[in-house]
Amino acid sequence: MDFDFDLVVVGAGVAGALTACTVKAAKPGARVLILDAGNNGLDATQRAAFVEAYQLSPGKGVPTPYADLLNNKDGFAPSQDGVSNPVVMNQYYDQSGTTDLFKSGFQRMTGGSTWAWRGNTPRWLANDFRLNTVYGRGVDWPFDYDELEPYLVRAEQELGVSGDDAEWASLTRRSADFPMPAIAPSYGDLVVREALAGMPPIDNVDVVPITTPQARNSREYQGRSSCQGNSSCLPICPSGAKYDAGHHVGKAVALGVDLKPACVVTKVVPQQDGSSTVVFKDWTTADLAEQSVTTRQLVLALNAVEIPRLWLISGLRNTSDQVGRNLMDHPTDEVVGLLAEPVFPFRGPQSTLGIENFRDGLFRKDTGGFRMTIGDDGWGRTQSPEAALDALMWDKAARKILLTGAKLQEAVNHRVTRMLRFSYSTEQLPNPDNRVTLSDKRDVLGLPRPKIAYRVDAYSKAALTYGHSVAHRIWQYLEGTVGATEIAPAAPAGTYKGSGHLMGTMRMGTAAADSVVDPSGQSHDHPGVWVVGSAVFPTGGTSNPTLQLAAVTLRTADALAAAL
Template identity: 35%
Template sequence: MSNPTYDLVIVGSGIAGAIVAHQLGRQGKKVLILEAGAPVPVDRSGYMQTFFKANAKTPESPYPPTTQNPTAATPDNPLGLPDPATENAPRYTVLQIGAWRNPKQCYFDYPPQPPYLKGDSPEVTFAFASSYERIGGGTTWHWLGTSLRLFPTDFTLKTTYGHGVDWPGGQTFYQALVPYYEKATDVIGVSGDKTQLDTLYTQFKVSPSGQYGPDYDYPMPAIVDSLVDQAFDVPAVTTLTVDGNPVYLTPTPQGRNSLPGDRRQCAGNTNCIPICPIQAKYDATVTLGDALQTGNVEIRYRCVASNIRVDDDTAEVVGIDYISYDEHTGDATGSGTVTASKYLLAAHAIETPKLLLMSNKNKNFPNGVANSSGQVGRNLMDHVMYLAWGLAKDPVYAFRGPLSTSGIESLRDGAFRKNRSAYRIEIGNEGWQWAANDPFTTLADFVFGQDTNQLNGNAVNPQGQPLRFNPNLPANSQLFGAQLVDTLNGIYVRQIRLGYLIEQLPDPDNRVELSPTETDHLGLPRPRVTYRIRQDYERDGFVSAKQVSTEIFNAMGATEYTRTPPAPVLYGAADQVTATNFQYQGNNFTFYGAGHIAGTYRMGDSKSDSVLNARQQSWDHGNLYMVGSGVFPTIATGNPTLTIAALALQAADNILQDLAAA
C-alpha cells in the first residue's frame, strides 16, 4: 500500500474526526482517516437483526464485534463474552462491567485491590461504567441525541465556585465557542425550542444573544413532549425549589428530525440507544459520507494506529504506524506508516491516551507522546448517574417516543456548586427499561412468583407503605392468562424514570494507563483503568438527587420504586468489591455511566498541567492536534456531543490556518 503525504492524517472516524475531515476536504485539503474498526455498512439492516436477536439490549448490542453469542457461554463466562485477547479492535462494553475482574472477559485491566478495605474508604476502585464503539462513525451509532450547550460558568468552575479547574481563557473561550455551537447545531440538525430555553438561560443571567447569536434559531422545532413529560409538568412539581433554584421542564434539544428532511422524521421507536432503525437520529456516518463526497478525503478501515513517530530533533510528528487486519479475530494482514503535514487524534477519551502512552518512548519523550506534563490519561471523568423510578398515579403510556424529550435543566448551575455537584435531570420515556430491565423483569416476576421489582411481594417504601401493585393478590403471585395481561398492562403504562447526570470533578488519580500484562490480538496493550468516586463534591450530588427524586414523586402523586442497593462489600478478596456501589452518609448508592467519557488529554493555559493548548494543539508537538471529549478540562452538566462538535469545528479552522501559514 502506498503512503502518500497528506495535509492531515486523522485517527478515528467518530463525530469529531468526521467533522474535521469534512471541513478540510471542503477546502481542498487531502485528508486520510485511519479507522480501527469495521466499515460503515451499506444499510443498517444487519445491525438491526443483531439487535433484535440480542438478549441484552445494551448500547453495544447491534455493533461489531458482537458481544451476543450465547453458544460461547460457559460456567466461567455465563454471558458468553469474547476474550479481548482474541480480538483485533476490542472495546469496552456495558456487559463487561459485571466481568471487570476477569481479564478474559473485560477489555479494561483494573489494578488489584488491597486485601482489606474498611468502612467508607474513598480508595475503592470501581468498574468504569461507560462504553464506546470502535467502528466507522464511532460512538454516535448509539448516542441518545441530546444536544445541549454548556453554560458560561461551566468554563470557570474554579474561579466561580472554587472547584476543579477553569477552561483555558474561561469566559473568553466560551464567547469564542458560541458561533461554533451554532454551526454544530446546524451540522447535527438539532430539533429544539429556543423560546423556552431562553427562559432557562435568563435564570442563569445569560442573554439569548450571548448564548445563540442575535438571529439564531434551531433548524427544526422541538420534538413534541410526551405524556410522561406532561405528568411531571404540573404545578405541584414546578413550584418546587432545590437549593434556591426553581424546578421546571424544558424541551431537550436533540439531534433527530422533528420534520422530514435529509433524514426521516422521528417515528418514536424508543430504542434510540442502541440504534435508531430509520436514521431519524443523526450519527457521524452522515458527516463522514459528506467528507468522502468531497473527493479529498480517504478512509482506511480495519487499520489500528499503533505508534506515533516523533522526530528527535524537531519534536514534530513525522508519521503514524498502523496494523491492518481483515477479520476481527484473524491474523494481522499488513502494516505501514502514513505521513502528513499535520496529525489529528480523534479516537475517543480511552483509545487516544492509550495510543499516546504506547508511542515513541525515547530519551526526549520517555512517558509517551505529548506527555511532558504527565497528564496524558489522567482526569478521567464521566457523568456519574443516579437513577430513580416509580409508578405515576395515572397512565402515561411509557415506551413511546424518543428515549427522552424533556429534562429539568434549571438545576445545572447555582451557588450550591460551591458545596456540591450540579446535575441535569433527564426524564425517560422508556419506562423501567434502563432502571430495572423491563418489560422483562416485571414479566418474570409475575410469571414465576418473584419480586425483583418490588411489585409482587412484601416490600415497603421508606415510610413503611406497601409497594405491592395489587394488594388483593397474595405476595409472590404466579399469574397467567388475562389476569397476567391486565396486571402487566396496569404497570407498564404508568412507569416513569428520572436520570441525574451528576458532574464529576477532574481527579488525577482517575486515569487510563497501559496494562502491563493484558494485550489485544494484535499484541497492543489494553487500557488499565483506575476509577473512583471519592470526592464529597459529587457524593453530595447523589445525596441531593435522592432527596429531590422523592420530593418530585411525592409532589406528582407517584409511588417511588427506586431500589436501595446493597451495601458494598469492602473486605475479603479483591473480586468481592461490588463494582458500582458505594456508601456515603448512611446511604447506599449505585452509580450508572452516562457514556460521556472525558478529560484524559485536557486543554489548559499551562504546559505543566495540561496536554493541549486552547487551540487543541499539543504543547509538545506543534503539528499534532486532538479533538473529542478528552480535551474537556471539566465535564460540567450538559451532554458533551454538541460541545465536541463545536470544538471540532473550531479545531478545523485552527488547522486550516496553520496549513495556510506553513
C-alpha cells in the same frame, strides 16, 4: 519532503468526521485520510441489518444490534480472557485495584459511540467554563462560553439539533435559533409537566421541565428523515433521524477524503519538522502486518481512554504529566415509580423533557451540579419491560411460577403503562489520580490494554445524594397530587451508573507545564499533532458533552485548516 497525506485523522467518531469534513471543505486540494478501527457499513442496508438484529433479539442491550461484528470473520476474534473487539465495552479495561469502577464503555465502530448515544445536546452553561473563578473548584477553560458560542451554533447546524428557543433563552445566550423546532413531548411528558406546574420550589429552585435539545430531526434535515417515534433510538435509530457520525464520514468521503476502515493505529512517530509517521494494522488481514503512512499534520480523534493509551504506547513526550489524567464521566442514577393512571411510555425518544435548574448555583462550591431527565422509556436501566415480565411471571429465589395467561397479561399491562423515571446526571471534578495508564494485559493485537484508576469523589457523591433527594421530593409531590408510587425511596449508598461521557485525560490549556494541548488543540510537546474530542476538556460540565466536543472540534479544525 513528499508526504503520503497532508492530514491523517485517527478515529471516525463525531470529532474525527467533523475534522475531516471541515478541513477538506476549506482546503479541497488537501490529501486527507481517516484511519478507523471500525469496519461497519454506513449505508441504509447496513442500518437495516442492525435494526433487524435488534428487533429479533430477545435481549435489548447496547451492543445487541452489533452482535455480528463481534465474532464473525470480519471482526476481531475473542481473546483468551473473553475480551472481544470491535464492539468494546467495559470489560476491555483493566480496572484491577481501583477504588470505584469506571462504568462507561464505548463502541469501536466507524461512527463511534454515536451508534449508541441518546442524542441529547443541551449546551453547557457559562459557569461550566469558569468553574474555578466562580466557585473555587476544578480549573477554568482557556476560553469562555462567549468565545465558543459561534461554534456551538455551527455544531447545532452540523448535527441537526431540534430545540425550543423560548424555553432556553434564560439559560444560555444564543446568537442563532435552533435549526429545527423541538421534538414534540409525549403524552406522558404532558401529564408530568402539567402535574409539576403547581409544585413549590425545592430549596428555592423552580422545578420546571423544559424540552431537551436533541440531535434528532423534528422535520426532514440534511437528507435525513424526521423522527418516527420508534422508541428504540438507544442504541439505534431505525429511521436515521437521530444523528450519528456516519453522516459526516459519508460526507467526508464524498468530498474526496480517503477512509481506511478496520485499521487500528499501533504507534505514532512525530518528526522534528512537525510531520508524523502513523503505524497501523489492518485487522482483516491474515498476517496483521504493520503498515505506515506519513503525514504533514496528525489529528488524534479517538476517545478519552484510547488517545492517552496510544500516546503512552508511542512513548510521546509528556512534559505536563497530564496525559491520561483527569478522567471524568457524569455519574448518574435514577428514581422510578408508577403513576396512578397510564401514561403509555415507549413512544418516541427515551426522553424529551429535562429539568435544568439544578445545574448551577452557589451550592456548586460544595456539591456538583446536575441535570435531570424525565424518561419516556419506562424505568430506564432499573427495569426493562422484558425484566418486568420476568419478575411478574417467575420467582427466581423460590423457583416458582407466579402469574400466567390473562392474569400475567393484565399485570404487565398495569405496570408497563404506568412506568416513569427521574434520572440525575452529576458533575465530576477533574482528579489527577483518575487516570489511564498501560496495563500488563494485552488485547488481541498484542497492544497493552488501558489500565484505569478511578474513584467518585465527595463532590460528586454529594451531587448524587442531592439529586436523589430532589427526585424523591418530586415523587412525593406526585403522590399527593396525581397519585403515584415511588419504587426506590431509600437514599443511595454510593451507587451510580455511567453516562457514557468519557472526558478529560488530554487537558487543554495555555501552558505546557499543566496541559497537554494548547487552546487550538495542538500538542504543546509535538507541534503538528492535534487532539480533538472530549479528551481535551479541562472540566466535565453539567450536561452531555457531545455538542460541546463538536464545537471545540470545529474550532480546532479551523485552526488546522489555516495551518495547512
